[in-house]
Amino acid sequence: MEGNVREIVNGAQLKGFNGKKVSITGFVMEKSSNGMSFDLRASDNQIVKINLKRPLDKPLEGYVEVHGTSAGKEVIADDFVIFTNDKFDAKGHNALCQFLTATSTKQGTILDEPYRTPLGILKVIVTVTSGLLIGAAISKSIANFLEENDLFVPSDDDDDDD
Known part of the structure; x- marks a missing residue:
């Protein structure tokens, strides 16, 4: 074949x-x-x-x-x-x-291999992890700000489980 x-x-x-x-x-x-x-x-x-x-x-x-x-x-x-x-x-x-023949030019010559980013998966992991950590820190500081200014205070009265 x-x-x-x-x-x-x-x-x-x-x-x-x-x-x-x-x-x-x-x-x-x-x-x-x-x-x-x-x-x-x-x-x-x-x-x-x-x-x-x-x-x-x-x-x-x-x-x-x-x-x-x-x-x-x-x-x-x-x-x-x-x-x-x-x-x-x-x-x-x-x-x-x-x-x-999408990997070739109009004249038919084969194009070079596309550029590969070294350590690409490591960069993705670092980016996602840092984004999650920064997002968690921002959320924590906003929650503290809301609680300190009495804009949102969690109350213990809402627990009807007991």
């Missing part, structure tokens, strides 16, 4: 996956006369040249999903799937491609 893993990309992301297995979906635009290549309008409206390893032996039109190896702005196709439904959501597929 490892050998069949491929990235789902759009036309703009192809360069960043140069030499890697990719899957790109789009609309067939123009076929070469010898049947060894065709132009594909990817879901982001980029034109991508698809080079085939063997000539086309069946009619090719509409939307197709091409599986192959990225070669810059071209794909060397191993296989392709022809969609029978004309209602392909190119905009939604383009959003999917961007979502799946």
Whole structure:
């Protein structure tokens, strides 16, 4: 199964996956006369040249999903799937491609690992603990102020438990 893993990309992301297995979906635009290549309008409206390893032996039109190896702005196709439904959501597929490669730039290069705060959990514990202690101290001083000024005095008469 490892050998069949491929990235789902759009036309703009192809360069960043140069030499890697990719899957790109789009609309067939123009076929070469010898049947060894065709132009594909990817879901982001980029034109991508698809080079085939063997000539086309069946009619090719509409939307197709091409599986192959990225070669810059071209794909060397191993296989392709022809969609029978004309209602392909190119905009939604383009959003999917961007979502799946959210860790890369628009050119397809992988972003650096996000900055990690050293001792992050320790800082959270110190912050929460100090916040609780400061809050308790403030509450205690307000309760003392209210009691000293007779604004709130707890009475023992309210205890009806006895």
